[in-house]
Amino acid sequence: MPIRSPRGRVAAYRALWQWPLRSPARLAVSGVAALAVVLGISTALTAINPPEPAPAGVTTTGTNATAPGSTRSTRAPGTPVPTALPPVSELAPTSLPVSSAPAAALQAAASWSAAWIRPPDGTPADRWIEGLRPFTTEEYLGVLATVDPGAVPATVVTGPARAVRVAASSVDVEVPTDALTLLVLVVRTEAGDWRVSGYDRAA
CATH class of the missing domain: 1.10.287 (Helix Hairpins)
Structure with a gap:
């Protein structure tokens, strides 16, 4: 009730x-x-109301969360942050005074030029190449093998070799002839001697 x-x-x-x-x-x-x-x-x-899962790759510990790829500074509190780069030592100059040109480089340019001038008519090309070989790099001999020695315009060297640019391992040398002034590039090889690796007409 x-x-x-x-x-x-x-x-x-x-x-x-x-x-x-x-x-x-x-x-x-x-x-x-x-x-x-x-x-x-x-x-x-x-x-x-189930709890939402944490994003993939995020690890939670207490109240801190760390995402993948994030970095945490390990610098101790109070450590100053460097703002200036360390001093850089001076680089060696790429060009040297022409007076510092090695005598061996000038001699190689003069000897090469004397062997380069047009040989007497009927001289075989391989004999002309053999005359250049002692003063030429092996790589450049392959280029000279394509040259017709009968087409060389100069017949005689008319003056001494003169350095116009000097570097640590190369020298540009001018050599005058009766047809043009040669600009000969002489380089120091791994063996330590100086040999011609190219030439052009001087300006």
Whole structure:
């Protein structure tokens, strides 16, 4: 039969909450039941709103997150950040005074030019090449092998060899002839001697 009066409802509520206090066994049963209700509500809320997963590749530890590829400074606090580059030593000059030209380089240019001038008519080309070989790099001999010695315009050297540009391992040398002034490039080989590796008409 339902309880209709306020006094009757108050008495029923009092009896309900006093029930666990009447014995230790009832109190323990009530505590277990209350804990089960709380856990059930928590599980239901988690199933309804699951936590979002962390992005792939991100590791979380406490409140810190580290993304892949990120770097963390290991500089100790208070360490000054360098703002100036270290001094750079001066580079060696690419050109040297012409007075420093090695005598062996000038001699190689003069000897090559004397062998380069047009030989007497009927001289075989291979003999002309053999005359140039002692003063020419092996690579440049292949180029000279395509030259017709009968087409060389000069017939005699008319003056001394003169350096016009000097570097650590090469010298540009001018050699005058009766037809033109040669600009001869002399280089130092791995063996340490000086040989011609090219020539042109001087400006």
